Amino acid sequence: MAAPTTAPGPNRIGLTVVEYRGGKTTLCAGCGHNAISERILEAYFDLGVPPERVAKFSGIGCSSKSPAYFMSRSHSFNAVHGRMPSVATGALLANKSLLAIGVSGDGDSASIGIGQFVHLMRRNLPMVYVIENNGVYGLTKGQFSATADPGSTLKTGAVNHLPAIDTCALAIQLGATFVGRSFSGDKKQLSAMLRAAIAHRGTAMLDVVSPCVTFNDHQGSTKSYAYLKEHDEPLQELSFIPAFEDIAVEYDPGSTVEVTLHDGSRLRLKKLEEGYDPSDRARAVARLLEAAREGDVLTGVLFVDPVAPDFLARLDTVEAPLATLPEGRVRPPSAALDAINESLR
Ligand SMILES: Cc1ncc(C[n+]2csc(CCOP(=O)(O)OP(=O)(O)O)c2C)c(N)n1
Ligand code: SF4
Numbered sequence: 463m464a465a466p467t468t469a470p471g472p473n474r475i476g477l478t479v480v481e482y483r484g485g486k487t488t489l490c491a492g493c494g495h496n497a498i499s500e501r502i503l504e505a506y507f508d509l510g511v512p513p514e515r516v517a518k519f520s521g522i523g524c525s526s527k528s529p530a531y532f533m534s535r536s537h538s539f540n541a542v543h544g545r546m547p548s549v550a551t552g553a554l555l556a557n558k559s560l561l562a563i564g565v566s567g568d569g570d571s572a573s574i575g576i577g578q579f580v581h582l583m584r585r586n587l588p589m590v591y592v593i594e595n596n597g598v599y600g601l602t603k604g605q606f607s608a609t610a611d612p613g614s615t616l617k618t619g620a621v622n623h624l625p626a627i628d629t630c631a632l633a634i635q636l637g638a639t640f641v642g643r644s645f646s647g648d649k650k651q652l653s654a655m656l657r658a659a660i661a662h663r664g665t666a667m668l669d670v671v672s673p674c675v676t677f678n679d680h681q682g683s684t685k686s687y688a689y690l691k692e693h694d695e696p697l698q699e700l701s702f703i704p705a706f707e708d709i710a711v712e713y714d715p716g717s718t719v720e721v722t723l724h725d726g727s728r729l730r731l732k733k734l735e736e737g738y739d740p741s742d743r744a745r746a747v748a749r750l751l752e753a754a755r756e757g758d759v760l761t762g763v764l765f766v767d768p769v770a771p772d773f774l775a776r777l778d779t780v781e782a783p784l785a786t787l788p789e790g791r792v793r794p795p796s797a798a799l800d801a802i803n804e805s806l807r
């Protein structure tokens with residue numbers, strides 16, 4: 463049922479997957495971030511999104527280098543460390559027709575960038591926001607970040623004593639409208655989640671555990687491939703049916719929740735955990751805290767509200783990109799300026 467295609471042939475707008483590729487990666491072989499770049503480009507290819515409509519944003523870190531490795535034909539802005547949210551906000555306020563994706567790291571979003579991150583989550587800016595979460599500052603040689611779990615160790619044996627920031631719990635509590643957690647090694651779950659995030663109108667925050675093979679893949683790490691294989695606790699089996707595939711499939715509403723997204727696509731969540739309701743914010747946060755206490759990594763769609771108005775809708779910003787508006791529409795008429803000048807005399 464509606465499995466991602468990524469066949470070598472053209473997609474629905476006549477482009478091949480090669481046309482969604484980016485530059486050759488300079489990240490370490492085996493880095494989780496590389497797998498996420500692949501899933502991202504496949505998701506846009508499968509949905510037939512024109513690369514020229516996409517704007518990629520990032521901050522600083524190995525993760526923030528990732529946008530260079532997918533969709534070279536898209537717009538791209540590699541911002542300052544932790545300041546990507548304000549750059550993306552400005553770009554979308556100036557041009558509402560862009561389809562935005564931000565790629566950040568746990569350091570970029572939860573350490574230096576936490577001040578910007580929290581405001582992005584409460585604004586519900588329409589963008590996909592991926593945190594490639596490896597628990598360390600990979601680019602600067604593997605210091606603990608703010609998402610490192612207490613008791614986890616560095617390769618040197620140093621122990622983290624501070625509590626971890628759970629970006630998903632924080633985003634849900636702050637009002638984000640699509641929040642999911644996945645693992646770079648779970649191709650099926652991550653692909654469905656990314657495609658749904660692209661179809662969602664609002665901030666879709668995906669925290670993807672993405673092991674750093676060079677600095678944080680040892681015993682004692684809770685962000686390693688081995689730890690995730692042992693402790694990944696999926697909430698649902700996800701499937702995504704794009705709006706252009708008009709397929710009706712029977713399902714049992716007792717065991718499956720179907721969410722209709724902004725563009726008519728459907729996200730189907732087959733419950734693996736009885737009673738989990740992805741529209742209940744308080745329960746979602748409580749369940750994340752419970753999982754953390756048990757040392758489990760809860761994955762899947764944690765929370766979704768497909769109807770809340772996004773930031774640009776609330777502000778009622780102009781449809782046309784600001785750069786295309788004629789001067790007469792962006793400047794106050796001279797009579798208005800004269801009146802202001804007169805009032806200042
Ligand atoms: C203002 C500023 N402070 C510190 C740095 C140094 N620095 C570069 S990347 C980074 C952390 C990156 O960590 P993360 O976002 O988790 O990305 P990763 O490399 O782990 O993917 C730091 C502290 C910087 N570039 N700019
Ligand atoms: S140092 Fe870590 S995060 Fe950076 S590219 Fe290498 S494996 Fe990836």
Ligand SMILES: [Mg+2]
Binds near residue numbers: 569597599600
């Ligand atoms: Mg990191």
